[in-house]
Amino acid sequence: MTFSGNETLLPFSDFIEAFKQTLKRVFYERDDITEFSRWRGFPATVLRDIMATNPFSVAIPKQYGGRGGNTKEILGLLDEASYHSLSLSLMFGINIGLFLGPVVKYARETIKPDIFKRFLEKQNMGGLMITEPGYGSDALNMQTYNERMDSKYHIHGVKHWQGLTGMADYWLMTSRRKLPGGELSRDIDFFITDARHPEQQIEVEEIYNNIGLYPIPYGKNKIDILVPEEYKLHPHTTGLKLMMDLLHRSRFQFPGMAIGFIRRMLDDAIQHTQTRFIRGKPLLALDQVKHQIARIQSAFTISSAMCSRSAGASGLEHNLTMATVEANTMKVYVIELMQESAQTLTQLYGANGYKEESIASKGAIDSRPFQVFEGSNEMLYTQIAEMVMKQMRLLKDMNLASFLKAYKLTQLTAGHFQKLTDFTVDDNMPQRKQVGLGKILSRIISADHVASMADKGFRSDLVRDTMDMIRQEVASLVSSFKYSPRVVPVEEYSHKSSWMDFS
Ligand SMILES: Cc1cc2nc3c(=O)[nH]c(=O)nc-3n(C[C@H](O)[C@H](O)[C@H](O)COP(=O)(O)OP(=O)(O)OC[C@H]3O[C@@H](n4cnc5c(N)ncnc54)[C@H](O)[C@@H]3O)c2cc1C
Numbered sequence: 001m002t003f004s005g006n007e008t009l010l011p012f013s014d015f016i017e018a019f020k021q022t023l024k025r026v027f028y029e030r031d032d033i034t035e036f037s038r039w040r041g042f043p044a045t046v047l048r049d050i051m052a053t054n055p056f057s058v059a060i061p062k063q064y065g066g067r068g069g070n071t072k073e074i075l076g077l078l079d080e081a082s083y084h085s086l087s088l089s090l091m092f093g094i095n096i097g098l099f100l101g102p103v104v105k106y107a108r109e110t111i112k113p114d115i116f117k118r119f120l121e122k123q124n125m126g127g128l129m130i131t132e133p134g135y136g137s138d139a140l141n142m143q144t145y146n147e148r149m150d151s152k153y154h155i156h157g158v159k160h161w162q163g164l165t166g167m168a169d170y171w172l173m174t175s176r177r178k179l180p181g182g183e184l185s186r187d188i189d190f191f192i193t194d195a196r197h198p199e200q201q202i203e204v205e206e207i208y209n210n211i212g213l214y215p216i217p218y219g220k221n222k223i224d225i226l227v228p229e230e231y232k233l234h235p236h237t238t239g240l241k242l243m244m245d246l247l248h249r250s251r252f253q254f255p256g257m258a259i260g261f262i263r264r265m266l267d268d269a270i271q272h273t274q275t276r277f278i279r280g281k282p283l284l285a286l287d288q289v290k291h292q293i294a295r296i297q298s299a300f301t302i303s304s305a306m307c308s309r310s311a312g313a314s315g316l317e318h319n320l321t322m323a324t325v326e327a328n329t330m331k332v333y334v335i336e337l338m339q340e341s342a343q344t345l346t347q348l349y350g351a352n353g354y355k356e357e358s359i360a361s362k363g364a365i366d367s368r369p370f371q372v373f374e375g376s377n378e379m380l381y382t383q384i385a386e387m388v389m390k391q392m393r394l395l396k397d398m399n400l401a402s403f404l405k406a407y408k409l410t411q412l413t414a415g416h417f418q419k420l421t422d423f424t425v426d427d428n429m430p431q432r433k434q435v436g437l438g439k440i441l442s443r444i445i446s447a448d449h450v451a452s453m454a455d456k457g458f459r460s461d462l463v464r465d466t467m468d469m470i471r472q473e474v475a476s477l478v479s480s481f482k483y484s485p486r487v488v489p490v491e492e493y494s495h496k497s498s499w500m501d502f503s
Contacts, residue, residue: 016080069315070315075311078259079259086213086363094164095127097253102172103126140188163213166204167217170194212366247374248320266296273289298470398425412451413450
C-alpha cells in the first residue's frame with residue numbers, strides 16, 4: 001500500500017494493516033533490524049517510511065485532520081510497534097502521551113492548528129522535559145524557573161534524560177514561577193517550546209551513552225529561552241493537577257507498549273522451545289519450561305486486560321488526576337511482567353541469549369529503565385499503599401479482605417483472595433511493608449481487569465491459568481509481607497567481616 005495522506009480516513013483495521021506492512025518492509029525486507037538495532041538512531045530511510053504512515057494521526061483530533069484520539073487506536077499502534085521495536089513504541093508513547101495528549105487537552109485553540117499540521121505533514125516530534133540533574137523523583141522541587149517579561153516568559157534551568165533530546169521539534173517544558181521575593185512557586189507551569197524560533201533553541205550540553213533504547217537520544221539540556229504567553233498550557237485548576245492527569249494517562253498507556261513486547265517474547269519462546277531439541281525432545285516438553293512459558297502467557301493475558309481497561313477509562317475526556325492507584329498499578333506491574341518475560345526468554349535461548357543481537361537480552365535492557373522513569377516502581381508502589389490505606393482509615397476498616405470486597409477496583413475478584421487477604425493492615429507500617437502491600441494490591445486490581453475482560457468473552461483457558469498464577473503470586477507476596485525482620489544496612493561493616501580471618 002502507498003500512503004496518500006488520506007490514511008486518516010481509513011478504517012482502523014486498514015490503517016494498522018498498512019502500518020504493519022511498512023514495519024515488515026523496513027525492518028526485515030529492505031533493511032535488517034537485527035543489524036541496525038546495534039546502532040544509535042534508526043536509519044533515516046527507515047524512520048522516514050515509518051513516519052510516512054502518519055502514526056501520530058491517531059492522537060490528533062478529527063477537526064485538525066487526525067483520526068480523533070481514540071485510546072483504543074493509540075494502544076493498538078503502540079502494541080504493533082513494540083512487537084518489533086520497543087524503542088519505536090516508546091518514541092510514539094513519548095510523542096502521544098507526553099506531548100500531543102496534553103496539547104490537545106490544555107493548549108490554546110489558536111496555536112493548535114499549526115502544531116498538529118506539522119505533526120501530520122512534516123513528521124515533527126515532541127517530548128516532555130521534567131527531570132533535572134538534582135531533581136528526579138523529587139521533581140516537584142525542580143529549580144527551572146520562569147519569569148514574565150512583557151508578553152513572554154523567560155525560562156531558565158537545566159534538564160536531563162529527556163527522550164528525543166536534540167531530535168524533537170517541540171518540547172513541553174516544566175518550570176516554576178519565580179515569585180517577587182526570589183523563591184519559586186509550589187505550582188508547576190507548562191510551556192510549549194518550538195525549535196524553529198531562535199529564542200527557543202535548547203542547547204544540548206551532552207548526549208548520554210544510554211545502554212539500551214538506542215534509537216532514542218537522551219542527554220543534558222540547557223534551558224535559556226523566551227516563550228510567548230500563548231504557548232503556556234492552561235490547567236483546568238492547578239499545574240500540579242495537570243501534571244498528575246498527564247502522568248497518570250501516560251501510565252495508563254504503558255500496557256500498550258508492554259502488550260506487543262510481551263507477545264513477541266511469548267511467540268519467540270514458543271517457537272524456540274518447539275524447535276530446540278535436547279536429548280531428542282523439544283525443550284517445550286520439559287515441565288519447568290512449560291511453567292516458564294505459561295508465566296509469559298499470563299503476562300500476555302494481564303497486559304491484554306490492562307489494555308482493554310485502559311481503552312475505556314483513560315481517554316482525554318476523563319480527569320485522571322485522582323486515578324493514582326489504578327494508573328500506578330498498570331505501570332509498575334506491567335513493567336515487571338515485561339522485564340520477567342524478557343529475562344525468561346534470554347534464559348531459554350541458552351548461550352545464544354547472550355548475543356548482542358538477541359531480541360531477548362536486548363528486550364531485557366530496553367525494558368529495564370521503565371522501572372525508573374515516570375516514577376520509580378518503589379515510589380509508585382508506596383503511593384498505591386498510601387492511597388488505599390487512606391480510604392481504609394476513612395471507612396474505619398483495616399481488614400484488607402473486607403475492604404477489597406467493597407473497593408471499586410477489586411469488587412469482581414476480592415472473593416478469590418478472601419482467605420489470603422484476611423488480615424489487619426497496620427496503620428504505621430514501615431515503607432518496605434507499604435511497597436509489599438502495594439505489590440499485593442496491584443496484583444489483585446489486575447486480576448479484576450482480567451475478570452472483566454473474561455466477562456466480555458476473552459478465551460477462558462488463558463483467564464483460568466492467569467488467575468491461578470496471580471493467586472500463587474499473591475500468596476507468596478502475602479507470606480513475605482507477614483514476615484517482618486527489620487534488617488537495615490550496616491554502613492561501617494568492614495570490621496570483623498573479612499572471610500580471610502575466618503578460614
Ligand atoms: C531511559 C530513560 C528515559 C527517561 N525519559 C525522560 C523524559 O522523557 N523526560 C524527563 O523529564 N525525564 C525522563 N527520564 C528521567 C526519569 O524520569 C528519572 O530518571 C526518574 O524520575 C528518577 O530520577 P533520578 O534519575 O534523579 O533518580 P533518583 O530520584 O535519584 O532516584 C534513584 C532511585 O532511588 C529510589 N527512590 C527514589 N525515590 C524513592 C521513594 N520515594 N521510595 C523508594 N525508593 C525511592 C528508586 O530506586 C530510584 O530509582 C528518563 C530516564 C531514563 C533512564
